[in-house]
Amino acid sequence: MKCNNCGVEIPYGSRICPTCGAPQTQQPTTGYEQSYGQHVSMKDAGTGLKVLSFLFPIIGIILWAVKRTNAPVAAKSYLKWGLYGIAATIIVNFLYLIF
Numbered sequence: 001m002k003c004n005n006c007g008v009e010i011p012y013g014s015r016i017c018p019t020c021g022a023p024q025t026q027q028p029t030t031g032y033e034q035s036y037g038q039h040v041s042m043k044d045a046g047t048g049l050k051v052l053s054f055l056f057p058i059i060g061i062i063l064w065a066v067k068r069t070n071a072p073v074a075a076k077s078y079l080k081w082g083l084y085g086i087a088a089t090i091i092v093n094f095l096y097l098i099f
């Protein structure tokens with residue numbers, strides 16, 4: 001963060017600027033929100049949600065859209081299983097038309 005008075009870079013959460021001594025009124029919230037927003041999960045998707053994405057591809061696509069920032073690995077899984085679901089639906093319909 002930067003000093004309100006002189007603009008020098010000071011340690012995050014400082015109450016007083018070490019350079020000019022000016023009191024810092026800025027609330028230390030932005031740093032917390034930034035680090036919270038940058039939290040990224042590399043965990044894979046749960047089996048239940050994969051099956052759900054497979055049966056209802058639209059759910060997989062929605063989950064992918066929602067999770068792709070914070071959980072890119074899980075989001076890819078949802079999208080993948082959603083696409084499998086679409087492919088399976090097309091194949092089943094195709095077979096139904098033939099037989």
Ligand SMILES: [Zn+2]
Nearest residue numbers: 003006017020
């Ligand atoms: Zn200062």
